[in-house]
Structure formats: structure tokens, C-alpha cells
Amino acid sequence: MSMKELGVVGRNVGQRDLESHARGQTTYYEDVHYPRMLHLKMHRSAEPHARIVSVDTSAAEASPGVVCVLTHEDLPGKKVWNGLAAVGVGPEDEPILAFDKVRWRGEPIVAVLGESAEAARAGAAKVEVDYDPLPGVFDVEEAISGSLPALTAHWPNNHYIYPDDHGAAQIRFGDVEQGFAEADHIVEDSYQTSPIEQAPMETNGCIAKPGGDGRITVHTNTQAVHFARDNTAAILGIAPGKLRFLGGTVGGGFGGKVDVAVEPISVLAAMRTGRPVKFKYTREEEMQVSSTRSAWRLNIKDGVMDDGRIVARKITSYQDSGAYLRFSSYGSMKHAGHMPGPYTIPNVWVDARVVFTNRPPSSAMRGFGVMAASFAIELQMDKVAKTIGMDPWQLRLLNAYRNGDMRAHRKVNEDAAMVETIQAAAQLAGHELPAEYQAMTSWDRKAS
Amino acid sequence: MEDKLIRLAVNGRDEAVVIQPLATLQDVLRDKLELNAVKSGCGQGGCGSCSVLVDGELQLSCLTLAERVGDAEVTTLEGLNETNAIVPLQQAFIENYAAQCGYCTAGMVMAAKALLDRNPAPSRDEIVEGLSGNLCRCTGFAPIVRAVQQAAQALSDTGEEAS
The missing domain is CATH 1.10.150.120 ([2Fe-2S]-binding domain)
Structure with a gap:
């Protein structure tokens, strides 16, 4: 088939919703308007780690325009959950509304329903929680050092336990210790990424509308509409068929709208009051409460030969999951899946741990796990190049994976394009490569 | 403070709306007149998603009190397509x-x-x-x-x- 016959490949194709965007006619969850709609605001933990001594909602309930308040006692189904429970991830560890303890500043405790957003906000501010503060855990390596108490009974060492009792997502390939013993140089460093908020233009939110047929319609900006519906049903202990979730255009997500953060409590409030309920995160909540990309710490140790070959790489990494699991076990699996970077190294040892701290729970964001791995590995490659006095482009070309190489995950590499990509980048950047490096391909490593 | 009836000139129409005290122009345009092109990304003047024209001047509707608009002509994005073109x-x-x-x-x-x-x-x-x-x-x-x-x-x- 010639390019001429192809309708889409190689052409600019119109974006279907562009005209609607340009006219301002695209419908987002918030663009449906119901009469008698209630607004939900959350009273959130002021402490990063504390025992809850008492919760007093009487002033909130008496606040003008407040219709009702909901605490963990009002939850008809689950009290704690994990979004991936249906696919076997567990144990479920995150309270839907906090009880007995709070484990991060911003954790939801009491939902307040008001006739207006302002009435709900004023009511939520009047909830009184008496805390008995506990020491906070904010550093991943300290968290698992054994010197601090466990944040929950689920994770006695403050890190996630994968199936088969593995405390980390692991890779064991070759013998790194032997590799280090044979190496001419040892290059070690520690790398740290920060949490990053997805910061979509439209904050997390939904509108739950009871219908006359006993079903609740939920207009939501979730990135995962069936996932959100099934989790909402599971949390509330109701049949998924009772819920009609309508997604639509999401006003930016980037992974920040998959946590099912607003729907369950809004549906419960709609069931309780029989009225439409809107729960919209303020910008402040979006920045401070909604989950971020995890912060990651990576300790990398490389064994390197004088000629630039990396013969051993050992990585211990710590994903700061915050107070609860959410999708972090998947994040660290993906993270480990990108080790040891796009390089062929004969001896690889990786422990990628999910660690619990008193920070806000972290979750998905564009390639989560991957970005932290690439960031640390590429900084490490530069450090290796500098240590042995080699051009960093040449170091990468020398070690780049080739077709046919056995990867650390016991998969034979195919469709590699690393060598050609570096060569093209060098050309664009005006970086001169020696002839033997220009002659390298992904199909052989003869030039090395 | 009691609800109040105000008149607004929006996209060439004369609109009468009952507002709560301190209601923003954004609240009125979105929630009362259902002019949904007016977005609400931050509610604190930081993102520009609620931008409208008031007598031709660019204004953040989330920081504009509805009752202060007076006789000024308000234009939202919908106002550009009154003839559908x-x-x-x-x-x-x-x-x-x-x-x-x-x-x-x-x-x-x-x-x-x-x-x-x-x-x-x-x-x-x-x-x-x-x-x-x-x-x-x-x-x-x-x-x-x-x-x-x-x-x-x-x-x-x-x-x-x-x-």
C-alpha cells in the first residue's frame, strides 16, 4: 500500500473536539446544573500523624445552611479500601473517612453537606477534632530502619510486601558482587526526586444525582470511569448497576484523576439526602491533598572497566508512597521494569521498595516509576563518564542494549533503537563522534 | 445579608438574576446563566480560565463581584458565536x-x-x-x-x- 492510499498515516488529522473547545461548547462534569444541588466540603486532618481522641460535629451540624455531616460511622460498606483490591492487590489499608488515627495532613475525616459551597465550607471548618499527636515519619530510609514504629499494622516494617513475601520488586541477574570485584572503578551515588503535583487546570470533582429509579447518576472527571464506578460500588456495598457513571472530557488529568477520591462519598451523600451533590476540590486541595507523583530515592552502585563497559549495577530504590498504598506497588514494579536502564549490563541487582511515610499518598502520573528511574540512571551515566574520563555519548553508545541481548528480566531484546537515537541526537546537537561510534548499530556490538 | 436582584448585560442580552451577597461574576455566569464556557480552574485569579470581557476589557470573572458590574457589557466566549458562525x-x-x-x-x-x-x-x-x-x-x-x-x-x- 502506498502512502497515497493511506487515509491517516503521514497526514495531519483534525482533532475532533477542537471546534467544540474553541466555541466553549465542550461539556465537562461541572457543566451540568441541577436545582437544589448540595455542596460537599471535607474536614481534613490538621496533623500528619495522630490518634483521633474525639470528633465533635455538633457545631458543624448547627452551622447555617448545613444539611448533614458524614463520618466513618455512616459508611454502609467498606471502612478501608484499595483501588486495586479487585485484581488482588492488598491488604486494603486506606480509610475512606479517617477513624482512630490520621496518617497524613489533609486526610479526610468528616464530609459536610451544605446548601451552598460557602455554607459547606463554613460548616466543615466548625468540625472539632481532638488529636493526640504521634511522631511523624518523613524519610523513606528512616521509615524502614526499624527505629520508628509501624504506621499501620498491615506493614510492620513500613514497606509494602509483594506476593510471595518479597519486601521489594527485585531483579537478580548474574552476580553483582563478583562484577564489582572485577571492575576497575566503583561509582556510587544517591539520587532523589521530589513529589510532583499533576496540577490539571480542572480540579478533581463530581456531581452525584439521584434518579427516581433508585439509580445514582454520577458526572465525573475521572480518567477511569468504569474503574471509578466499580470501586464506588465496592466501597459502598451496592450493585454497580445502581450507579450510572458519565465521564466526558477531562480538564487535564495526567494521572491525577484515577484515585476515586470524590465519587464514593458524593454518592453516599446523594443516597442519604436524596439530592444532587457536588464535590469539587478547591485549587488548594488539588495542590495539597490530591495525590502526587511519588518522590523516589535511588542508591546506585556501578562497577565499570577502564574501557567504559559497565559490568555490574546495584540499585536500591525507595518509592515514597505516603501514608497509604494506592497504586504504588504497581509503580515500583514498573520502576524495576526499567532497570538497569537501556543498557546491557551482565550483573544486575535491584531492590525497589514501596515505603510508607506520613506524607500525602502518592499515585499515578505519566509513566510513574519510569521517570525517576531514567532521571537517576542518566545522571549516574554522566557521573560514570566523568569518573573514568570518557565522553558521555560514547559511554552510552558502548553500553546501549542491542538486539539479541539478554535483558536483566530474562527477556531477549528486540526492536532496539537506542544506538541510532543517540547517534541522531549527537548529529543534531553537533557533537562529533569517532568513526567507530558512528558505525555502531543496534544489530551488533562489533565496534566495541 | 439578603439575596438581591441585579441586572446584567451579557452577550447583548439584558439578564435579571437573583444573587447572593458577594456572588462573583463567575458564579452568576456559570451557575445562574449557565454560560459554561466560563471555567473555574482556581477561583483565586491565578489561572485565567474564567476570563471574560467587561466593556471590552479583559477581566477575571472569579475576582469580579457581580453587583459591581453595573451597566457594563459582559462578553463570554459564547458571545462570539451569536450568529453561530x-x-x-x-x-x-x-x-x-x-x-x-x-x-x-x-x-x-x-x-x-x-x-x-x-x-x-x-x-x-x-x-x-x-x-x-x-x-x-x-x-x-x-x-x-x-x-x-x-x-x-x-x-x-x-x-x-x-x-
């Missing part, structure tokens, strides 16, 4: 792929209109300055700037107004 500025956004999720687009178009109405032949720097109060998180600003450049060119070619 798309205007050159909107066409330029479409042709330059200047939107992805679309949430910032209405505010961007209004900020661009305000700029082109007072300066029909802006430099690139002037366009960047004119859009500097409006945030986008997915498309990136380059296609948006290109759209406004194209719209300015189209206007100078045809001698039309921006919208």
Missing part, C-alpha cells in the same frame, strides 16, 4: 491545534480577543504578554501563540475585526 480567532485555534483538553481554551480565546481588539498587529512578545495571565497544562503555549499570530495575520489580510 465561527470567528477567525477560533478558526486559528483549530488550525493550529491550540487546545488539547480544552479547559483553558475559552479563557485563552478571550484574552487573545482582548489583545487583538486593542492591538491588531501584536509582536510575538506582545502576544506572550497578552496571554501571560492564562495557564495551560497540556497543549503547551507555542501552538496557542501561533494561533494568535495567525489570527492577527488573517485580520490584517482581510481588514476584519478579531471577532
Whole structure:
């Protein structure tokens, strides 16, 4: 088939919703308007780690325009959950509304329903929680050092336990210790990424509308509409068929709208009051409460030969999951899946741990796990190049994976394009490569 | 404080609305008049997604008290398409792929209109300055700037107004 016959490949194709965007006619969850709609605001933990001594909602309930308040006692189904429970991830560890303890500043405790957003906000501010503060855990390596108490009974060492009792997502390939013993140089460093908020233009939110047929319609900006519906049903202990979730255009997500953060409590409030309920995160909540990309710490140790070959790489990494699991076990699996970077190294040892701290729970964001791995590995490659006095482009070309190489995950590499990509980048950047490096391909490593 | 009846001139229509004290223009446009192109990204004047024109001047409707608008003429993005025909500025956004999720687009178009109405032949720097109060998180600003450049060119070619 010639390019001429192809309708889409190689052409600019119109974006279907562009005209609607340009006219301002695209419908987002918030663009449906119901009469008698209630607004939900959350009273959130002021402490990063504390025992809850008492919760007093009487002033909130008496606040003008407040219709009702909901605490963990009002939850008809689950009290704690994990979004991936249906696919076997567990144990479920995150309270839907906090009880007995709070484990991060911003954790939801009491939902307040008001006739207006302002009435709900004023009511939520009047909830009184008496805390008995506990020491906070904010550093991943300290968290698992054994010197601090466990944040929950689920994770006695403050890190996630994968199936088969593995405390980390692991890779064991070759013998790194032997590799280090044979190496001419040892290059070690520690790398740290920060949490990053997805910061979509439209904050997390939904509108739950009871219908006359006993079903609740939920207009939501979730990135995962069936996932959100099934989790909402599971949390509330109701049949998924009772819920009609309508997604639509999401006003930016980037992974920040998959946590099912607003729907369950809004549906419960709609069931309780029989009225439409809107729960919209303020910008402040979006920045401070909604989950971020995890912060990651990576300790990398490389064994390197004088000629630039990396013969051993050992990585211990710590994903700061915050107070609860959410999708972090998947994040660290993906993270480990990108080790040891796009390089062929004969001896690889990786422990990628999910660690619990008193920070806000972290979750998905564009390639989560991957970005932290690439960031640390590429900084490490530069450090290796500098240590042995080699051009960093040449170091990468020398070690780049080739077709046919056995990867650390016991998969034979195919469709590699690393060598050609570096060569093209060098050309664009005006970086001169020696002839033997220009002659390298992904199909052989003869030039090395 | 009691609810209050006010009159607003919006997109060429005279509207009577009952508002709560301290209601913002954004609240009234979105929730009372259901002019949904007025978005609400931050509610604190930081993102520009609620931008409208008040007597031709660019205003953040989330920081504007509805009852202070008085007799001024309010224009939302919907006001550009009263006859259903798309205007050159909107066409330029479409042709330059200047939107992805679309949430910032209405505010961007209004900020661009305000700029082109007072300066029909802006430099690139002037366009960047004119859009500097409006945030986008997915498309990136380059296609948006290109759209406004194209719209300015189209206007100078045809001698039309921006919208």
C-alpha cells in the first residue's frame, strides 16, 4: 500500500473536539446544573500523624445552611479500601473517612453537606477534632530502619510486601558482587526526586444525582470511569448497576484523576439526602491533598572497566508512597521494569521498595516509576563518564542494549533503537563522534 | 445579608438574576446563566480560565463581584458565536491545534480577543504578554501563540475585526 492510499498515516488529522473547545461548547462534569444541588466540603486532618481522641460535629451540624455531616460511622460498606483490591492487590489499608488515627495532613475525616459551597465550607471548618499527636515519619530510609514504629499494622516494617513475601520488586541477574570485584572503578551515588503535583487546570470533582429509579447518576472527571464506578460500588456495598457513571472530557488529568477520591462519598451523600451533590476540590486541595507523583530515592552502585563497559549495577530504590498504598506497588514494579536502564549490563541487582511515610499518598502520573528511574540512571551515566574520563555519548553508545541481548528480566531484546537515537541526537546537537561510534548499530556490538 | 436582584448585560442580552451577597461574576455566569464556557480552574485569579470581557476589557470573572458590574457589557466566549458562525480567532485555534483538553481554551480565546481588539498587529512578545495571565497544562503555549499570530495575520489580510 502506498502512502497515497493511506487515509491517516503521514497526514495531519483534525482533532475532533477542537471546534467544540474553541466555541466553549465542550461539556465537562461541572457543566451540568441541577436545582437544589448540595455542596460537599471535607474536614481534613490538621496533623500528619495522630490518634483521633474525639470528633465533635455538633457545631458543624448547627452551622447555617448545613444539611448533614458524614463520618466513618455512616459508611454502609467498606471502612478501608484499595483501588486495586479487585485484581488482588492488598491488604486494603486506606480509610475512606479517617477513624482512630490520621496518617497524613489533609486526610479526610468528616464530609459536610451544605446548601451552598460557602455554607459547606463554613460548616466543615466548625468540625472539632481532638488529636493526640504521634511522631511523624518523613524519610523513606528512616521509615524502614526499624527505629520508628509501624504506621499501620498491615506493614510492620513500613514497606509494602509483594506476593510471595518479597519486601521489594527485585531483579537478580548474574552476580553483582563478583562484577564489582572485577571492575576497575566503583561509582556510587544517591539520587532523589521530589513529589510532583499533576496540577490539571480542572480540579478533581463530581456531581452525584439521584434518579427516581433508585439509580445514582454520577458526572465525573475521572480518567477511569468504569474503574471509578466499580470501586464506588465496592466501597459502598451496592450493585454497580445502581450507579450510572458519565465521564466526558477531562480538564487535564495526567494521572491525577484515577484515585476515586470524590465519587464514593458524593454518592453516599446523594443516597442519604436524596439530592444532587457536588464535590469539587478547591485549587488548594488539588495542590495539597490530591495525590502526587511519588518522590523516589535511588542508591546506585556501578562497577565499570577502564574501557567504559559497565559490568555490574546495584540499585536500591525507595518509592515514597505516603501514608497509604494506592497504586504504588504497581509503580515500583514498573520502576524495576526499567532497570538497569537501556543498557546491557551482565550483573544486575535491584531492590525497589514501596515505603510508607506520613506524607500525602502518592499515585499515578505519566509513566510513574519510569521517570525517576531514567532521571537517576542518566545522571549516574554522566557521573560514570566523568569518573573514568570518557565522553558521555560514547559511554552510552558502548553500553546501549542491542538486539539479541539478554535483558536483566530474562527477556531477549528486540526492536532496539537506542544506538541510532543517540547517534541522531549527537548529529543534531553537533557533537562529533569517532568513526567507530558512528558505525555502531543496534544489530551488533562489533565496534566495541 | 439578603439575596438581591441585579441586572446584567451579557452577550447583548439584558439578564435579571437573583444573587447572593458577594456572588462573583463567575458564579452568576456559570451557575445562574449557565454560560459554561466560563471555567473555574482556581477561583483565586491565578489561572485565567474564567476570563471574560467587561466593556471590552479583559477581566477575571472569579475576582469580579457581580453587583459591581453595573451597566457594563459582559462578553463570554459564547458571545462570539451569536450568529453561530465561527470567528477567525477560533478558526486559528483549530488550525493550529491550540487546545488539547480544552479547559483553558475559552479563557485563552478571550484574552487573545482582548489583545487583538486593542492591538491588531501584536509582536510575538506582545502576544506572550497578552496571554501571560492564562495557564495551560497540556497543549503547551507555542501552538496557542501561533494561533494568535495567525489570527492577527488573517485580520490584517482581510481588514476584519478579531471577532
